[in-house]
Amino acid sequence: MRNAFADEITKIAQQREDIVLLSGDIGNRLFDKFKEVAPGRFFNCGVAEANMVGVAAGIAASGLRPVCYTIASFLTYRVIEQIRLDLGYHHQRVILVGTGAGLSYASLGSTHHSVEDMGMLRLIPGLAVLAPGDEKELRPAFHAALEYPGPVYIRIGKKGEPVVHETEPNFEIGKALRLREGKEVWILALGNTLPLAMEAATQLGSRGVSCGVASMGSLKPLDTKLLAEVFASAKVVATFEEHSVLGGLGTATAEWLAAQPAQAKAKLVTFGTPDEFLHATTHQPSAREWAGLTVENITQRLASALS
Amino acid sequence: MTIDHKKLERIAAELRGEVIGLSHRAKTPHLGSSLSCIDLLVALYWSFLRIDPAKADSPDRDRFILSKGHAAPALYVSLWRRGFFSPQLLADYAKDGAALAEQPAPDCAPGVEWATGSLGHGLSVGVGMALAARIQKRAYRTVVLLSDGECNEGSVWEAAMFAAAQRLGSLTVLVDYNKWQATGRSEEVMALAPMRDKWEAFGWESYEVDGHDFAEIRTALACGELPDRTKPLAIVAHTIKGRGVSFMEDDNNWHYRIPNAEELAAARKELGLV
Numbered sequence: 001m002r003n004a005f006a007d008e009i010t011k012i013a014q015q016r017e018d019i020v021l022l023s024g025d026i027g028n029r030l031f032d033k034f035k036e037v038a039p040g041r042f043f044n045c046g047v048a049e050a051n052m053v054g055v056a057a058g059i060a061a062s063g064l065r066p067v068c069y070t071i072a073s074f075l076t077y078r079v080i081e082q083i084r085l086d087l088g089y090h091h092q093r094v095i096l097v098g099t100g101a102g103l104s105y106a107s108l109g110s111t112h113h114s115v116e117d118m119g120m121l122r123l124i125p126g127l128a129v130l131a132p133g134d135e136k137e138l139r140p141a142f143h144a145a146l147e148y149p150g151p152v153y154i155r156i157g158k159k160g161e162p163v164v165h166e167t168e169p170n171f172e173i174g175k176a177l178r179l180r181e182g183k184e185v186w187i188l189a190l191g192n193t194l195p196l197a198m199e200a201a202t203q204l205g206s207r208g209v210s211c212g213v214a215s216m217g218s219l220k221p222l223d224t225k226l227l228a229e230v231f232a233s234a235k236v237v238a239t240f241e242e243h244s245v246l247g248g249l250g251t252a253t254a255e256w257l258a259a260q261p262a263q264a265k266a267k268l269v270t271f272g273t274p275d276e277f278l279h280a281t282t283h284q285p286s287a288r289e290w291a292g293l294t295v296e297n298i299t300q301r302l303a304s305a306l307s
Numbered sequence: 308m309t310i311d312h313k314k315l316e317r318i319a320a321e322l323r324g325e326v327i328g329l330s331h332r333a334k335t336p337h338l339g340s341s342l343s344c345i346d347l348l349v350a351l352y353w354s355f356l357r358i359d360p361a362k363a364d365s366p367d368r369d370r371f372i373l374s375k376g377h378a379a380p381a382l383y384v385s386l387w388r389r390g391f392f393s394p395q396l397l398a399d400y401a402k403d404g405a406a407l408a409e410q411p412a413p414d415c416a417p418g419v420e421w422a423t424g425s426l427g428h429g430l431s432v433g434v435g436m437a438l439a440a441r442i443q444k445r446a447y448r449t450v451v452l453l454s455d456g457e458c459n460e461g462s463v464w465e466a467a468m469f470a471a472a473q474r475l476g477s478l479t480v481l482v483d484y485n486k487w488q489a490t491g492r493s494e495e496v497m498a499l500a501p502m503r504d505k506w507e508a509f510g511w512e513s514y515e516v517d518g519h520d521f522a523e524i525r526t527a528l529a530c531g532e533l534p535d536r537t538k539p540l541a542i543v544a545h546t547i548k549g550r551g552v553s554f555m556e557d558d559n560n561w562h563y564r565i566p567n568a569e570e571l572a573a574a575r576k577e578l579g580l581v
Contacts, residue, residue, distance in 0.1 A: 020442065040441070040442060041442060043438070043473070046465075046468070046472075048465035048469060050431070050461075050462045050465060051431045051434070051462055051465035051466045051469055053431075054430075054431025054432050054435065054462065054466065055431050055434050055435035055438065055466070055469065057431075057432050057435055058431065058433060058434060058435020058436040058437075058438070058439065059435040059436070059438055059439045059442075060435075061420075061421075061432070061435070061436060061439070062366070062436060062440070062443065063366070063439075063443075064439055064442060064443070066435075081425060081428075082428065082431070082462075085422070085425055085428060086428055086431075089412075089413060089422060090413045090421070090422060091413070
């Protein structure tokens with residue numbers, strides 16, 4: 001996904017002289033082409049993420065469009081006050097791109113996991129929180145972020161994630177993408193869980209369960225129209241995210257559900273990482289097993305939720 | 308600019324009177340912190356910054372960020388006196404619904420570049436503004452005023468290193484070094500000394516001045532105007548908290564204390580305003 005991001009921003013920077021890229025000392029060689037096509041508009045801000053975001057705010061205040069790029073956990077946790085005040089409060093149009101979503105860097109330990117980032121950032125007024133499902137969704141999501149009238153956080157994977165969309169979808173902030181229709185079960189996938197959600201839906205289908213899948217690439221604003229439809233039509237709606245069960249898509253969906261005047265037809269099942277730190281040595285697949293974020297677990301739990 | 312120092316001193320005395328009046332009327336704190344930086348603001352607004360109240364949003368204006376947002380009254384009275392807003396705006400300071408709050412909100416009034424109040428943000432933002440000038444080929448200068456207590460924040464030093472790496476010669480920092488922070492002597496809380504050497508070590512050109520001496524302040528500021536500068540400029544201004552009123556000077560109680568009517572009258576008398 002990060003290569004798609006580097007490719008897309010390079011293309012855009014060729015046409016737009018207002019695009020400025022700031023990186024937190026990562027992406028060795030990733031932006032060589034960008035530096036070539038946009039000389040003087042790339043800044044390696046070093047291992048000083050809070051400063052990077054403050055600098056981006058100052059650049060944006062002069063009418064340019066800065067994009068900050070580094071590992072999601074470093075871009076968000078230590079920088080939360082700069083994000084809140086310099087971007088949110090000042091309504092500066094800065095795009096934050098966090099790479100290594102969720103458990104992508106599982107092997108590097110909890111220092112590198114980003115499973116509370118979206119919950120934190122969802123609380124900042126006026127800030128859009130996006131997590132595209134694959135690289136084909138990322139490209140239009142980035143364009144949509146550039147059009148958005150406030151700050152945006154985009155959480156992306158690292159590299160080599162499976163591609164789900166056959167063509168680039170029509171991505172709109174505040175709108176989910178329906179990839180597969182279903183009658184009994186809907187899986188609402190956030191970001192890099194989309195490939196697993198598609199596989200789980202296929203397996204449920206082979207067991208005779210009609211399962212739909214939507215990519216919830218826009219966590220905030222949330223597509224409440226889609227929520228209303230699936231909770232009125234299906235029996236079970238599952239949220240699926242490489243993020244804590246606290247604060248992310250599961251929570252946002254439950255908040256919406258609790259505020260509805262009438263009892264929904266469907267019941268909500270949430271899949272996410274547990275409210276605890278992962279201390280064991282893992283890699284992304286084993287970390288997903290620890291969190292129950294596997295096709296087998298999801299298929300099984302959803303099948304039993306139906307019965 | 309050819310304005311003489313006697314005139315600057317008179318403006319500073321009048322602005323001190325206004326700031327003390329605001330604190331008394333609105334019952335807002337941080338008086339000592341406002342008084343320590345008044346002379347720096349007068350030097351900037353009356354002899355350095357290229358700004359025009361009639362074109363407050365001009366993309367070519369010099370940028371000034373008061374990073375120590377708790378001294379906002381000092382900024383407000385300077386902007387008012389420079390013609391950026393009406394006396395009514397100042398009279399409504401800190402009232403419910405007023406434009407000017409105890410610490411400035413974004414776009415609250417013409418001339419206020421940034422909403423500050425949480426320390427350690429202004430220098431990074433100023434670095435961004437200075438970089439934007441370079442990218443957009445504009446000639447404006449960026450000035451950021453920090454408090455010494457604010458230099459406790461690590462983000463200040465992140466920004467300092469980055470500005471030096473980017474060779475931001477159009478950037479100037481003023482440190483209001485009044486030797487106090489909210490609840491103690493700044494040197495006892497965090498080892499700030501030697502302050503000038505710290506900026507030098509971080510790659511800045513740095514000078515120490517008496518922050519109440521207009522000749523010294525202006526001489527140091529003028530270094531920021533030399534062409535082809537490759538280093539950002541840090542001016543460590545030795546100041547006195549509560550400067551200008553004998554019973555407030557270097558007394559940290561005036562970080563939070565509100566002057567009563569008698570104290571306001573006594574202060575105005577000392578400042579030569581009655």
